[in-house]
Amino acid sequence: MTNKLLLEVENLKTQLPLDEGLLKAVDGVSFSINRGETMGLVGESGCGKSMTVQTIMRIAPNFAEISGRVSFTRPSGDVVDLTKLDPYGSEIRSIRGGEIAMIFQEPMTSFSPLHTIGNQIVEAIRLHRSVDKKQAREIAIDMLDRVGLSNPRQRFGEYPHLLSGGMRQRAMIAMALSCEPSLLIADEPTTALDVTVQAQVLKLMRDLQAEFGMSILYITHDLGVIARTVDYVAVMYLGQVVEYTDVDSLFHNPKHPYTKALLKSIPKIGRKTRNRLESIQGSVPVPINRPPGCGFFPRCPVAIKGLCDRVDPPLVQVDGEHDAACFLYPEVVAAAGETTPEGIQHGPA
Ligand SMILES: Nc1ncnc2c1ncn2[C@@H]1O[C@H](COP(=O)(O)OP(=O)(O)O)[C@@H](O)[C@H]1O
Ligand SMILES: [Mg+2]
Numbered sequence: 001m002t003n004k005l006l007l008e009v010e011n012l013k014t015q016l017p018l019d020e021g022l023l024k025a026v027d028g029v030s031f032s033i034n035r036g037e038t039m040g041l042v043g044e045s046g047c048g049k050s051m052t053v054q055t056i057m058r059i060a061p062n063f064a065e066i067s068g069r070v071s072f073t074r075p076s077g078d079v080v081d082l083t084k085l086d087p088y089g090s091e092i093r094s095i096r097g098g099e100i101a102m103i104f105q106e107p108m109t110s111f112s113p114l115h116t117i118g119n120q121i122v123e124a125i126r127l128h129r130s131v132d133k134k135q136a137r138e139i140a141i142d143m144l145d146r147v148g149l150s151n152p153r154q155r156f157g158e159y160p161h162l163l164s165g166g167m168r169q170r171a172m173i174a175m176a177l178s179c180e181p182s183l184l185i186a187d188e189p190t191t192a193l194d195v196t197v198q199a200q201v202l203k204l205m206r207d208l209q210a211e212f213g214m215s216i217l218y219i220t221h222d223l224g225v226i227a228r229t230v231d232y233v234a235v236m237y238l239g240q241v242v243e244y245t246d247v248d249s250l251f252h253n254p255k256h257p258y259t260k261a262l263l264k265s266i267p268k269i270g271r272k273t274r275n276r277l278e279s280i281q282g283s284v285p286v287p288i289n290r291p292p293g294c295g296f297f298p299r300c301p302v303a304i305k306g307l308c309d310r311v312d313p314p315l316v317q318v319d320g321e322h323d324a325a326c327f328l329y330p331e332v333v334a335a336a337g338e339t340t341p342e343g344i345q346h347g348p349a
Helices: 049-056 090-093 116-126 133-146 152-156 165-177 195-212 224-227 247-252 257-262 330-335
Strands: 005-018 020-035 038-042 065-073 080-081 100-103 183-187 214-219 232-237 240-246 316-319 322-324
Touching: 005 049, 005 214, 020 038, 020 049, 020 214, 020 232, 020 240, 038 049, 038 224, 049 065, 049 100, 049 183, 049 214, 100 165, 116 133, 116 152, 116 165, 133 165, 165 195, 183 195, 195 247, 214 224, 232 247, 232 257, 240 247, 240 257, 316 330, 322 330
Parallel strands: 038 214, 038 232, 100 183, 183 214
Antiparallel strands: 005 020, 005 065, 065 080, 232 240, 240 322, 316 322
């Protein structure tokens, strides 16, 4: 296959009309993923990560208003815009779970407590691959083995609640990969696990990616996890991507004040408490009736008064393949058709 691009998200918006007003959960998000690459979506809780992937998968709430484009290249080579599909139609159902698989923080949302792990994996395989029951069973047992479940034949017949959290997570990964997806979306898959198990699951995902060659969209609020897991990163804030670059540039040369604050909040060895974003004031507001200007303005230590409180900075290239949405960079000021005020006054509102 010559086409390297697997998924291209362009100006994606997901708006929820609520009694309180229009909630802009996803507010113009763009990024792309090539074959075999891993892309990380990071940001604090509430910044729109899950809603972004739910919109891509067409499992957002049915009252959500969706616009923009999500171009996905199917194994046949056909490119489909997932936002245009009927969310209950046959095309999205053959893509979802088959060509794009998903794993979550809580495996019990993937597994029904009423059926054995093996039968659920077999059912998923039979839905997406043309194999008979016996073959599906062998594929399932093989996958349970490959994700590191001891005694996979016995595990096949067990109910999900009998497994530990880490083992359930492995079983969910087995189910997701048993259909040989070209894209695996992982939404905080290790957040509920303790640090040791988390490291094991991350290693497992890296190994399986090397083996199967799928792309991964990895979602986390934890930049520490991103460093060891992904090639490219999009940092989200209030439903928007505020910084987008490769993982080395993000860690060694962060551009956006929000990213810098996130980096400072990564727990260090020897530090007792895991202080969430100690360096940023306040928390992510709910994106309803959002005031004009940069969404990060009220929390930003270096905001430019008279500009950042008035205009929402666009995401543009500021250094090589490094995009940022921040008026500290002249490229962003120019792209917005603005000029930096004389005698800059930095600081939040
Ligand atoms: N079903 C829903 N109804 C109303 N608001 C929602 C719903 N789902 C998510 N939201 C809101 O949308 C925003 C983004 O949420 P989400 O995508 O879950 O964030 P994240 O995954 O980054 O923590 C938040 O403000 C959240 O409260
Ligand atoms: Mg989430």
